[in-house]
Amino acid sequence: MLIPHASYTNPEKRIIIISGAGLSAESGISTFRDSDGLWENHKITDVCHEMTWKNNWELVHKFYNDRRVQLASVEPNEAHKTISRIKEKYKDECYVITQNVDDLLERAGVNEVLHLHGNLKKMECISCAHNWDIEYKKFDTETDRCPKCNSKKGVRPSIVFFGGQAPMYNYMHRALEYLENKESVLIIVGTMGNVISFQSLISRETIKGNQVAHHKTVRARTILNNLEENEYFSNDIFDETFYEKATTALPKIEKWLEENY
Ligand code: NAD
Ligand code: ZN
Secondary structure, eight states: OOOOOOOSSSOOOOEEEEEOTHHHHTTTOOOSTTBTTEETTEEHHHHSBTTTTTTTHHHHHHHHHHHHHHHHTOOOOHHHHHHHHHHHHHGGGEEEEESOOSOHHHHTTOSOOEETTEEEEEEEETTTOOEEEOTTOOOOTTTOOOTTTOOSTTEEEEEOOBTSOOTTHHHHHHHHHGGGSTTOEEEEESOOSSSSOHHHHHEEEEEETTEEEEEEOSSSEEEEEESSOOTTOOGGGOSEEEESOHHHHHHHHHHHHHHHO
């Protein structure tokens, strides 16, 4: 989804939904937080880092092979389905953006999803820059090769690793330009907000004595849904907060949009 720049002086109103691992938690895919900074019992630095993936090549493939096989066995939940209804209703006025690498939003029917951190069902080759679909299949580290140049060790999952480039962030920043319209709505669902600091993108911090305060710097309405409060999001910068499961929060947010957008 190639989000266009907003008009500088008078951006149109938009609904921007940004999700993280919590959105897919009720489908049975673990978040990071579930396991104390581990992802399915692996250190992020072992399986998801630009500096280590080549040295851990076998492990990296095993890890993402497992994630792909797991993905084939889970289903979109009510929160994905609600986002699909919202997108269907507001169409091009709604941008669906996710940090997730699963395809559950697409399987719930969302036709355009901006994946900030890549896609489990795609592979790429750093030797020749080819990329291809692997669907839910395993990459066999013994026999499989890049289909274009036959490289073995150049093949990696098409996932944005820590320390790597995230070209899709440009489009997220474009989407956030629309928050200058006070009719726009930003909905953040199921993310700790530490991998991407959404708070710093939409607010500024002031410190008076030992009091820290956060002030929203965008004109749009803002909504947060997580299971619980955390240090990366101040309630002060949200018009609505839902600290509960995404499957119960999203239908409430859908209703909120009907009444307020
Ligand atoms: P995180 O694991 O750091 O945080 C999860 C957040 O979701 C927490 O704030 C928690 O309160 C909330 N949450 C958990 N269960 C929830 C539920 N049922 N309903 C509502 N909220 C719930 O996730 P993150 O901030 O997205 O960062 C993790 C990074 O890891 C992302 O960049 C992502 O690419 C990757 N990741 C992806 C997947 C996936 O694709 N499904 C899974 C794990 C990690
Ligand atoms: Zn290649």
